Amino acid sequence: MKRIDRNYKVRNFHQAKWDEPIIFELSKKGERGVLVPKAEEEITAVVGDGVSKIPQHMRRKKAANLPEISQPRVLRHYMRLSQETLGADVNIEIGQGTCTVKYSPKVNELLARLPQITEVHPLQDESTVQGILEIMYKTDLYMREISGMDRFTFQPSGGSQGILTIASVVRAYFEERGEADKRDEIITTIYSHPSDAAAPAVKGYKIIYIHPDENGHPDFEAFKTVVSERTAAFIVANPEDTGVYNPRIKEFTNLVHEFGGLCGYDQANANGLLGVTRAKEAGFDMCFFNLHKTFSTPHGCGGPATGATGVTKELEKYLPAPLIDYDGSKYFLNYEITNNPYSIGKVRLFNGVAPVVLKAYAWIMSLGSEGLYEVAKVAVLNNNYLFKKLMEIDCVDAPYIKGKQRVEQVRYTIKKLTNDTGITTGDIQRRMMDFGMHYWTSHHPYYVPEPITLEPTETPSKEDLDEYIETLKHVFNEAYENPEIIKTAPHRSVCHKIDESSLDNPDEWAITWRSYLKKSKA
Amino acid sequence: MKKLGLIVNPIAGMGGRVGLKGTDGVVKRALELGALPRAPQRAKKALEVLKEISNEIEIVTYSGDMGEREAKECGFKTKIITAVENEFTTSQDTINAARKMLEERVDLILFAGGDGTARDIYNAVKEEMVVLGIPAGVKIHSPVYAQSPLRAGKLAKQYLQGKVKLIKEVEVLDIDERAYRNGNVKTRLYGYLNIPFEKRYVQNRKAGTPLSEKAAQNAISLDIIDNMIEDTLYIIGPGSTTRPIMQNLNLPYTLLGVDLIYNKQIVGLDVTEKELLKHISDKPSKLIITPIGGQGYLFGRGNQQISPEVIKQVGKDNIIVIATKEKISNLQGKPFLVDTGDIKIDEMLNGYIRVITGYKEQMIYPIKT
Numbered sequence: 001m002k003r004i005d006r007n008y009k010v011r012n013f014h015q016a017k018w019d020e021p022i023i024f025e026l027s028k029k030g031e032r033g034v035l036v037p038k039a040e041e042e043i044t045a046v047v048g049d050g051v052s053k054i055p056q057h058m059r060r061k062k063a064a065n066l067p068e069i070s071q072p073r074v075l076r077h078y079m080r081l082s083q084e085t086l087g088a089d090v091n092i093e094i095g096q097g098t099c100t101v102k103y104s105p106k107v108n109e110l111l112a113r114l115p116q117i118t119e120v121h122p123l124q125d126e127s128t129v130q131g132i133l134e135i136m137y138k139t140d141l142y143m144r145e146i147s148g149m150d151r152f153t154f155q156p157s158g159g160s161q162g163i164l165t166i167a168s169v170v171r172a173y174f175e176e177r178g179e180a181d182k183r184d185e186i187i188t189t190i191y192s193h194p195s196d197a198a199a200p201a202v203k204g205y206k207i208i209y210i211h212p213d214e215n216g217h218p219d220f221e222a223f224k225t226v227v228s229e230r231t232a233a234f235i236v237a238n239p240e241d242t243g244v245y246n247p248r249i250k251e252f253t254n255l256v257h258e259f260g261g262l263c264g265y266d267q268a269n270a271n272g273l274l275g276v277t278r279a280k281e282a283g284f285d286m287c288f289f290n291l292h293k294t295f296s297t298p299h300g301c302g303g304p305a306t307g308a309t310g311v312t313k314e315l316e317k318y319l320p321a322p323l324i325d326y327d328g329s330k331y332f333l334n335y336e337i338t339n340n341p342y343s344i345g346k347v348r349l350f351n352g353v354a355p356v357v358l359k360a361y362a363w364i365m366s367l368g369s370e371g372l373y374e375v376a377k378v379a380v381l382n383n384n385y386l387f388k389k390l391m392e393i394d395c396v397d398a399p400y401i402k403g404k405q406r407v408e409q410v411r412y413t414i415k416k417l418t419n420d421t422g423i424t425t426g427d428i429q430r431r432m433m434d435f436g437m438h439y440w441t442s443h444h445p446y447y448v449p450e451p452i453t454l455e456p457t458e459t460p461s462k463e464d465l466d467e468y469i470e471t472l473k474h475v476f477n478e479a480y481e482n483p484e485i486i487k488t489a490p491h492r493s494v495c496h497k498i499d500e501s502s503l504d505n506p507d508e509w510a511i512t513w514r515s516y517l518k519k520s521k522a
Numbered sequence: 523m524k525k526l527g528l529i530v531n532p533i534a535g536m537g538g539r540v541g542l543k544g545t546d547g548v549v550k551r552a553l554e555l556g557a558l559p560r561a562p563q564r565a566k567k568a569l570e571v572l573k574e575i576s577n578e579i580e581i582v583t584y585s586g587d588m589g590e591r592e593a594k595e596c597g598f599k600t601k602i603i604t605a606v607e608n609e610f611t612t613s614q615d616t617i618n619a620a621r622k623m624l625e626e627r628v629d630l631i632l633f634a635g636g637d638g639t640a641r642d643i644y645n646a647v648k649e650e651m652v653v654l655g656i657p658a659g660v661k662i663h664s665p666v667y668a669q670s671p672l673r674a675g676k677l678a679k680q681y682l683q684g685k686v687k688l689i690k691e692v693e694v695l696d697i698d699e700r701a702y703r704n705g706n707v708k709t710r711l712y713g714y715l716n717i718p719f720e721k722r723y724v725q726n727r728k729a730g731t732p733l734s735e736k737a738a739q740n741a742i743s744l745d746i747i748d749n750m751i752e753d754t755l756y757i758i759g760p761g762s763t764t765r766p767i768m769q770n771l772n773l774p775y776t777l778l779g780v781d782l783i784y785n786k787q788i789v790g791l792d793v794t795e796k797e798l799l800k801h802i803s804d805k806p807s808k809l810i811i812t813p814i815g816g817q818g819y820l821f822g823r824g825n826q827q828i829s830p831e832v833i834k835q836v837g838k839d840n841i842i843v844i845a846t847k848e849k850i851s852n853l854q855g856k857p858f859l860v861d862t863g864d865i866k867i868d869e870m871l872n873g874y875i876r877v878i879t880g881y882k883e884q885m886i887y888p889i890k891t
Contacts, residue, residue, distance in 0.1 A: 208886065447851045
């Protein structure tokens, strides 16, 4: 019998492509997935028809326009869509830099799917949910240890909501001091996440961006010219998207404090820092962790998620209620904060996404403090292996701190390849899909020209890293030898080219089926 | 059948090989030094790409060196609009040719040359036509030029085929060649031309779609307008970034001139330095300017009306710099530059300045003299 030849690194991938309509288009009048039985007489005798108890003005006059579709067709529809995605369970997930997409142990998923957690209701009596309250309370304690902050809330259901919580605390803090009108500026950097600017902007703040100096650190001289009595806060990531750590961060936070401002640390991605540095020692008053990034809960494509937000003792009273406390015998939801007129109130219903906190707790417990430190070390090692290998490729470069290591990710540039061949980083991105690989460029605008942002995390093996590197090399070679195949890519992926040039014209897009029908009318 | 206007500046690029830094006014000297024409070859490289659709296009061009030879050698159906008589073509020939093509309503003017040629094209057609440059000159500062002749050909082809439909307004820049030969690079903004604009297609939806340049400029203008102070003179510098301020206030404006607003009304259009000084002498004033794209000059290039004296009287604190984030990122970390002509003023401007990049959004950016 002939052996199968496995002597290649670049995979011969082909994705399912179902040409599947939108579920509304699958709707057939009268088709049903479930025929709901009529209520029995004994029941109607007690509760009536089930509808007339609803006040007249709240009742629908017309049935909701939901898709009418049978069970097998619903199943087929979503199975097909699931085959048209990529993600950490099927591909080597190195390409989604800044996202910290790691392998998340399935056992934690099993725990979160136990009926004891899926059937819990947030309005249940405290005495019946002591287990999850204890887990939330203890996860708070671990987060305090990891960050040096004094209190965490799990209410924000994502990183951006964590930043919104921070910006809200900033506003409440200055309102209490009667300085809210004067303090109207929030400073961030161009390589911090765009939400560090966007969420404070929602709170009405003016946003000031700092550019990097020649080493890629935020320019301290520029920073000095802008920190003033108008500064409400400095919100920043460190390391930023470049993977460069700002060693002078304490000078930045000190300066802000000198002028009476607050400092918020974007630790959405803290994967290279666990057990290494803490927000407190860097002089921050607040920070947040995306449990779906560093804490492996996992990254859920729009949810469910948690932006665990921590603050110092001084700021605790502004946090959203309830917090979870322990009185020595039982865990309870503490609403005491609501008595503070300057509490920011709720940022989300109830107390955040309980199964996500559970998974983070399980992940932390399985690793222990040494394990968390090991995560950071391996993530940084993997990243620097990838970094070294990619920098050996002629057309790849990375700006800033030449010859030095990066933390958990790197923003590369393939400007040389674009100059040589006309192939852009966006073209390479589309071609990488043909090999079942994600590849992320950067947020806009591209301050690093023709950027790639890659982040391996601690979970890929050396073989995985090598496969990704070989695939990239293969595509770069194609750019020089057969650019047409890249220009016309993808060929073996679900989607073809997407034209986003008209996306700031509301006539060209729709976010609901109803508005699509309205806007697409001939 | 699509009509493609072709203009080759046959002398473009000849000064470069013999170290003359430009060919304007020194053709004879360049020839004596042994310079060889370069533009015809570069034009042909672009035309080679268009051969694939040669039965769909007619080339409209000038006789001889200015396009006829290149078009015919590549086998295109060619219409000659005028014969050139002089031994050496001049910039007037380029201007005349472009004007004729405007009359002929060609679909696209493809021209081979350098920064000087782009200026001539601009003088002839302004923003009334879509044009595209084949880089062939010594100096290529204007983004009206594709990155290579090959890419000029490809983009022209896609545009004529209707595959590229968007157009983009880009700056016409040139340096003062005489100053350049003396070792000083002084680039000026001469105007704007429309070029075809190739879309980038995306696949991975991790990041949001950026605002278009136009939408970003509009956001900046709304920030400016909402924060305008009463009884204060606003000096609006040239450029397409400042234009939406005037448009959103429903005011007339000059794209390349300096205009004045007082209590949201026009009090001067395309004013001179003298008029500026008169206006600011008795009113608090603010100066709104934008850097020149790609090179970052704030003063001394294309806005000489805003003289050192004007800057001094307005004061650094009253200078409002505006630029889209895209424009800043295109500087690739290079600082803003100033060359007001007065070293003291340049030194006063040295340091950092706030730049309005959107609604309630600013950046701190360095200025170097």
